[in-house]
Amino acid sequence: xxxxxxxxxxxxxxxxxxxxxxxxxxxxxxxxxxxxxxxxxxxxxxxxxxxxxxxxxxxxxxxxxxxxxxxxxxxxxxxxxxxxxxxxxxxxxxxxxxxxxxxxxxxxxxxxxxxxxxxxxxxxxxxxxxxxxxxxxxxxxxxxxxxxxxxxxxxxxxxxxxxxxxxxxxxxxxxxxxxxxxxxxxxxxxxxxxxxxxxxxxxxxxxxxxxxxxxxxxxxxxxxxxxxxxxxxxxxxxxxxxxxxxxxxxxxxxxxxxxxxxxxxxxxxxxxxxxxxxxxxxxxxxxxxxxxxxxxxxxxxxxxxxxxxxxxxxxxxxxxxxxxxxxxxxxxxxxxxxxxxxxxxxxxxxxxxxxxxxxxxxxxxxxxxxxxxxxxxxxxxxxxxxxxxxxxxxxxxxxxxxxxxxxxxxxxxxxxxxxxxxxxxxxxxxxxxxxxxxxxxxxxxxxxxxxxxxxxxxxxxxxxxxxxxxxxxxxxxxxxxxxxxxxxxxxxxxxxxxxxxxxxxxxxxxxxxxxxxxxxxxxxxxxxxxxxxxxxxxxxxxxxxxxxxxxxxxxxxxxxxxxxxxxxxxxxxxxxxxxxxxxxxxxxxxxxxxxxxxxxxxxxxxxxxxxxxxxxxxxxxxxxxxxxxxxxxxxxxxxxxxxxxxxxxxxxxxxxxxxxxxxxxxxxxxxxxxxxxxxxxxxxxxxxxxxxxxxxxxxxxxxxxxxxxxxxxxxxxxxxxxxxxxxxxxxxxxxxxx
Amino acid sequence: xxxxxxxxxxxxxxxxxxxxxxxxxxxxxxxxxxxxxxxxxxxxxxxxxxxxxxxxxxxxxxxxxxxxxxxxxxxxxxxxxxxxxxxxxxxxxxxxxxxxxxxxxxxxxxxxxxxxxxxxxxxxxxxxxxxxxxxxxxxxxxxxxxxxxxxxxxxxxxxxxxxxxxxxxxxxxxxxxxxxxxxxxxxxxxxxxxxxxxxxxxxxxxxxxxxxxxxxxxxxxxxxxxxxxxxxx
Numbered sequence: 020x021x022x023x024x025x026x027x028x029x030x031x032x033x034x035x036x037x038x039x040x041x042x043x044x045x046x047x048x049x050x051x052x053x054x055x056x057x058x059x060x061x062x063x064x065x066x067x068x069x070x071x072x073x074x075x076x077x078x079x080x081x082x083x084x085x086x087x088x089x090x091x092x093x094x095x096x097x098x099x100x101x102x103x104x105x106x107x108x109x110x111x112x113x114x115x116x117x118x119x120x121x122x123x124x125x126x127x128x129x130x131x132x133x134x135x136x137x138x139x140x141x142x143x144x145x146x147x148x149x150x151x152x153x154x155x156x157x158x159x160x161x162x163x164x165x166x167x168x169x170x171x172x173x174x175x176x177x178x179x180x181x182x183x184x185x186x187x188x189x190x191x192x193x194x195x196x197x198x199x200x201x202x203x204x205x206x207x208x209x210x211x212x213x214x215x216x217x218x219x220x221x222x223x224x225x226x227x228x229x230x231x232x233x234x235x236x237x238x239x240x241x242x243x244x245x246x247x248x249x250x251x252x253x254x255x256x257x258x259x260x261x262x263x264x265x266x267x268x269x270x271x272x273x274x275x276x277x278x279x280x281x282x283x284x285x286x287x288x289x290x291x292x293x294x295x296x297x298x299x300x301x302x303x304x305x306x307x308x309x310x311x312x313x314x315x316x317x318x319x320x321x322x323x324x325x326x327x328x329x330x331x332x333x334x335x336x337x338x339x340x341x342x343x344x345x346x347x348x349x350x351x352x353x354x355x356x357x358x359x360x361x362x363x364x365x366x367x368x369x370x371x372x373x374x375x376x377x378x379x380x381x382x383x384x385x386x387x388x389x390x391x392x393x394x395x396x397x398x399x400x401x402x403x404x405x406x407x408x409x410x411x412x413x414x415x416x417x418x419x420x421x422x423x424x425x426x427x428x429x430x431x432x433x434x435x436x437x438x439x440x441x442x443x444x445x446x447x448x449x450x451x452x453x454x455x456x457x458x459x460x461x462x463x464x465x466x467x468x469x470x471x472x473x474x475x476x477x478x479x480x481x482x483x484x485x486x487x488x489x490x491x492x493x494x495x496x497x498x499x500x501x502x503x504x505x506x507x508x509x510x511x512x513x514x515x516x517x518x519x520x521x522x523x524x525x526x527x528x529x530x531x532x533x534x535x536x537x538x539x540x541x542x543x544x545x546x547x548x549x550x551x552x553x554x555x556x557x558x559x560x561x562x563x564x565x566x567x568x569x570x571x572x573x574x575x576x577x578x579x580x581x582x583x584x585x586x587x588x589x590x591x592x593x594x595x596x597x598x599x600x601x602x603x604x605x606x607x608x609x610x611x612x613x614x615x616x617x618x619x620x621x622x623x624x625x626x627x628x629x630x631x632x633x634x635x636x637x638x639x640x641x642x643x644x645x646x647x648x649x650x651x652x653x654x655x656x657x658x659x660x661x662x663x664x665x666x667x668x669x670x671x672x673x674x675x676x677x678x679x680x681x682x683x684x685x686x687x688x689x690x691x692x693x694x695x696x697x698x699x700x701x702x703x704x705x706x707x708x709x710x711x712x713x714x715x716x717x718x719x720x721x722x723x724x725x726x727x728x729x730x731x732x733x734x735x736x737x738x739x740x741x742x743x744x745x746x747x748x749x750x751x752x753x754x755x756x757x
Numbered sequence: 758x759x760x761x762x763x764x765x766x767x768x769x770x771x772x773x774x775x776x777x778x779x780x781x782x783x784x785x786x787x788x789x790x791x792x793x794x795x796x797x798x799x800x801x802x803x804x805x806x807x808x809x810x811x812x813x814x815x816x817x818x819x820x821x822x823x824x825x826x827x828x829x830x831x832x833x834x835x836x837x838x839x840x841x842x843x844x845x846x847x848x849x850x851x852x853x854x855x856x857x858x859x860x861x862x863x864x865x866x867x868x869x870x871x872x873x874x875x876x877x878x879x880x881x882x883x884x885x886x887x888x889x890x891x892x893x894x895x896x897x898x899x900x901x902x903x904x905x906x907x908x909x910x911x912x913x914x915x916x917x918x919x920x921x922x923x924x925x926x927x928x929x930x931x932x933x934x935x936x937x938x939x940x941x942x943x944x945x946x947x948x949x950x951x952x953x954x955x956x957x958x959x960x961x962x963x964x965x966x967x968x969x970x971x972x973x974x975x976x977x978x979x980x981x982x983x984x985x986x987x988x989x990x
Contacts, residue, residue, distance in 0.1 A: 366873040373861035661857040664818065665871045666846020668839060749818045750809075753853055753930075 020055070020093040020427055020605055022069055024102025024112075031118045033096065039063060040083035044098040049079035055093035056084045069095065077105055093427055093605055162705050166335035166698060167636075170391045172272050173336060177384035178643065179276025183215060184380075185650050187284050194284055195292025208285035215277025223269045230265060231257055236631060309348030309379075317341025321693075324701035335698055339390060342690040343383045350686065351376035366667065367675050374651075374679050381647055386687040388643035389732060392636040393691025393725045394698055399629045400721025401699035403622070405713040410618050419477050420450075420580035420611065421589045424596065427605030429453065429568075429575035432470060432560045438579060441595050445587035448476040451560065451576035454547045455567040458523045459512060465550030466522065468563025468576070471496035477582045486516045487535035494534045495559050502531040503557040509536045511554070522556075524566045531558065547578065637732060640687075644736030648680050652744045659744050660752035669745040676741040677734060684733030691729070692722055764827070765925045765958040766815050767791040771824035773810050773981075784810040786981040787824070792974075794925065797952060797959040799972035807981040808962045809930065815960055816849055816928045817841040829925050846875055850919030850957070852948070854931035856911040858903040864890060864914045865899040871922045889917035893947050909940030916948050920955055927952060929961040933968050945971050 025033045027044055036042060040063035042050055051061060061067060061081055069077045079097060103109045119128050132142050187194070194207055202210075234257060320338030350357070354376055361368030375382070424438070435449040450473035455466045471492040475481075483491065484506065495501050502520065504512070514520055519530045537557070546552060558567075560574035568575065583592060589610040600606060609617075652659070659672055696717055703715045773785040784807045792798045800808045813819040814826050817833050818841075826834050829848045833841060850871070851857075858867045868886040877885070890899050893913040895906075903911050912932060919927050932948065933941030945968050952959045961972065969975050970989060977985040 365876065366870060369866070369870070369873055370859070370861075373859075373866075377861050657855075657857055658859055661851075661853075661859070662874075663842070664816070664845055664849075664851050666842055666874050668842050671874075750813050753818075753851075753857060 020069075020095060022095045022097060022102065022106070024099035024106075025096050026099045030099075030116065032116060037086040038083035039086060040081075042083050042085075044082070044096065044101075046098065046101045047079055048082045048097065050083035050085055050096045051081055052085050052094040055095070058093070067095070071106060162702055164632075166701075167391060167395050169336045170339050170387065170394075171639075172268060173340070174384060174387045174391060174643070175269075175272045176276040177380070177387065178646070179215065179218070179273050180279060181381050181384055181647070181650065183211065183277050183280035184283070185654070186214075187211065187280050187287075188654070190284075191287060191292045194287045195289050198287070198289045199293065204285040207287070208281050211281035211284045212274075212277060215274055215281065218277075219270045219273035222273060223266045226269050227262055227265060230262075233631075233635065306348040306352035309344045309351070313341045313344025313348055315341070317345055321697050324697045325704065326701075334701060335394075335694065338697055339387060339394070339690065339694050342693055343387050343390070346386055346686045346690055347376070347379045347383050350382070351379065364678075366662075367671055367678065370662075370675055371678050371682065374675075375682055378651070381650060382683055382686075385644055385647045385683045386690050388640045389684055389687025389729055390691035390694055392633070392640040392732065393688055393729055394695035395629075395636055396633050396725050396728065397692055397695025397718060397721055398698045398702060399626065399633060400718035400724075401695070401716060402702065402713065403626050404716045404718050404721075405703060406622060407619065408714055408716060410622070411615065419479050419582055421583040421587075422581040422593050422596070422611070423609050423614070424579040424581065425607040425609075426577045426579070427607075429577050430604065432574040432576040434576070435470070435473065435579055437600075438581060438596060441599050442587075442592055445583055445592050446581055447584045448473055448582045450474045450477045450580050450582075451574075452547075452578040452580065453560065453563050453568075453574075453576040454550050454578070455563065456550050457567065459520050462508075462512060463554065464508060464522070465547070465552075465555035466502075466563065466567055467547065467550070467552075467555050467557050468560045468567070468574070469495075469557050470574075471559050474557075477580050482538040484516070484536035484538060487537075488516075491535040495557070496561075498532065498534070499559070499562050499565060500529070500531050501534045501558070501562070503535045503537060504533050505537045505553055505555050505557075507553040508555060509533065520556075522566075525568075526566070529566045531556070531562075637728070640732045641736040644680055644683065644733055645739060647683070648676060648737045648740035649743065651679070652676060652740045655744075656747050656752045659747045660749045663747070663749050664753060672744050673741045676744045677737050680733040680737035680741075681730055684729040688726055688729035692725060695725075763794055763830075764791040765794050765796075765829055766960065767825075767827040768811070768814070769825040769827070771811075771814060771821045771826060773807075773814065773819070774822045784981055785814075785821070788978075788981070788983055790976060790983060792926075792958045792960055794958055795953060795956045796974065797949060797961065797972040799969040799975045800960065800962045800978060801964065801966075801969055801975055802978035806978045808978050810981075811978070812928055812930055812960065812962050815926070816851065817844045846871075847922075848924055848926055850922065850924040850927040852912070852915050852919045852927065852929040852932045854934040856903070856908070856915045856935075858911055858914055858918075860903050863900045863902055864895055864906065864910075867903070867914055868917045868921050871918060875922050877922070885921055886917075889921055889951075890914075892951060893917045907940070908936050909944060912936060912940070912944045913947060916944060916951065920951050920957060923955055924957060927957045927959045929959060929963075931963055932961060933963070933965060938967070941965070941968060 025044070027033065027042075033042065038050060040050070044050065049067065051067070055061060061084075063081055063084060065081045066078050067081060069079065071077060079095070085094070085096070097105075099112075103111065117128070117132070119125055129142060132140075136142065197207060197210075198204075316337050318341070320334045320336070320341055323334035324338060354372055357375065358369060358372035361372050364371070426434075432451040432453075435451040438449045439446050450470050452470075452474075453468040455468070457464060457466055475492050487503075488494065491503060495503060502522070504514070504520075509515070512520055514533050516533055516535060519532050521528050521530050533556075547555075560576065564572060564574040581592065581596075583589060589612065593608050593610055596608060597606070662672065663669075699717075700715055703713050706713050768788050768790045771785055771788045772783065775782045775784055788807075788811060790798075790811075800811060802808045810819070814821055815828065817826075817828065817836075820826075820836075820841075821834050824834065825832050828844055831844065833844055836844065858864075859870065862870065865886050868889055869882050872882040872885060887896070887899070890896050893916055895910060895913055895917070898906060898910060903914070906914065912935075916932075919929075927948075929948065933944055936944060948959065948961075949971050951957075959972075961968075963969050973989055975985075975987045975989065976983050977987070
């Protein structure tokens, strides 16, 4: 149990708590944490007795219970002045909390305090560290999202281009009439271009409203942020610069997409517009050209994405554009093969094989929309599997412990031996550990004190760098001035085995020799308390108690890791330990399975946010397919009529339209899978470069799911256009040329 | 003479009424006509007289309001859409004013398409398509797409396509309407020769008296009724 004296007027953190009862503390009043209240059954109005270090007791009246889910251990809050008086610390405090009103100046304030107060004070900008950690952790995700956004913008340009060309196709006669009665080319250009601008403005308004709404949905999953150790600030702030950049991007995408069709409209000849028969056929891009441009683009994009460098989404944009061109080229060049493959489907197969390479630009937009969706799904799937793998590795392979015990206060490290005695038949080994947050130079680090004898018994699958000596644990035990660093910390401190690092201690500083470097994805995912494993070094318990504890003496520890013998029941052993020591010591115990379940629940919440983005992308892709196929059906109404006049049934027409969409979906699936795998690789490399090591695992199950999804999106999007195709009025479409 | 042979198409007291908003338009008012195997019938009349409506009914694209439409011995007046599709597939070939070729298919593939739909085997399809393209003088243009062919050539492909599955009935809606007179005459002669050779009945709607003069019989229609029938000897 920890007793904290709080300054009720100035402690902003305490003032922000929500209480059952009251938070106002008079002499002899106390508030307690929710966990303590629930575990020990203490209610408002009860009295609790606190034992002081000299053995005397202090009885306090519980006036409130702090409602917070973040609390660990048993916490009692009493008035600061009362605490100082009753515990013999008059005029003294353990720590002071500084509230910085301007968050952008956190680093500046921290540095100023460090400069003015000197090394005797440990100054930690917890919020800044958390923000930095979250930003670092999200760097890869940001890169992934940014790439997807770039592709989405490109697709939007394509959609505008398609829509405006279709618009022009339908209104060519109107353009001819306008030109015939005296409209100039520039008038026609502005007629179309101003329409584009009008659509842009509507799109921006709808997009911004939808974006803010979407942000609110995402924000409603605030609990996910807590996996990084911080809660949300409680309010959603939409920064004006984001709105401006969104609006500008949307506007530019629309006018870029609308420019060429407007120019084409202006260039339309009067005679060809009025007499369709003399309209020149559209230019057909050859498969060779598409392949010649597409292959290098995709190769360059793919190569850059594996380098793990931020290039403003250029890599993924190049990759997807290249892949789309290659796919289009293959569809055209592979037409005879596709035709042969589809020959059992007779007329439907024949027409399908011809239609696939028919309007490459439009088809390409469709692949790209689906590819974007699939790429994101694959990337997210890979990240999810990679992170879960890393966490599982951390918990099972690296930690190798079956039960973790957190003591409410430091206990003699030899307590581990008492734990073994609880059930020697079931317990193979217990190792004790203690954690201190400190600094090396200006770098925040964690010092984890371990028992070199038992640590390797429990953590028996740790990996070391090549230059780490085999007898590293012997050195750790025998050399008081030795430390074993985790690789990301060794990298950030730029030290190698054999070199020394200065580490701040309560008494000043101590130089420790790096005797080894620990590796592994799992380590980067773990934290002990607020100490990140990736930014930590391991010392012996003797080193820890000698240099890092306020009062040196017998080695002490707060954490005890229990490794069980094969076949032992973790829950049973946990209950036995609780029975034996639960009344004497304040012990929090958790089994690996419980922890795994908790971590998976937390990471599941985190991924829900991205799932929501995927669902939005799926809706967009479905709408994209629907729009493309509707354009195709509208353009081919006369053909459909002709096919019906030749005796094709409605079912065959329906199948023809659906099959075309499914083929486009499959093309998008292939592009999306390749792009997704490269995107995943890029994000993983980028995150690893920042110390958050996630293994690169291709999510095969996601790839299989994505296949069904691509087909599902295509079928869902094409149903309406296919039904429209079956409802074509034969007489109308066959008689007139439009 | 025509009464002595089997009727391929027969209309008995056919009426057709359309609703245009609140107004009912009587497009056909009790039309009776018949055409026999190998006969070429031209229907002429001013715009809105009902000639295209007749063609739509004979072509199983539409159903009459009353009366009977008999094609190849089957009354199609009350057939379901699926059955009408079968009639179109098995018994009718179409030639449209604007050719209506599938732009992504070559001339050969366009001719082959109706046979693909009816399920004719590959070898027979190829032989028939080549034969017809030869007969319409386009053997050397077989692998060109419609946008690479002139209007006259496209319409010749359409004629070959209409005859490809040897239908008993060929319907032509202003088949020369989009062509110059020379090309038009060329197409009409090909159509006539092939129809006679294949014993297909041709019912054709046209405004052009010169083209109509190539038919065996001309039916003149006004205000939804056949007002004159002329046999060309």
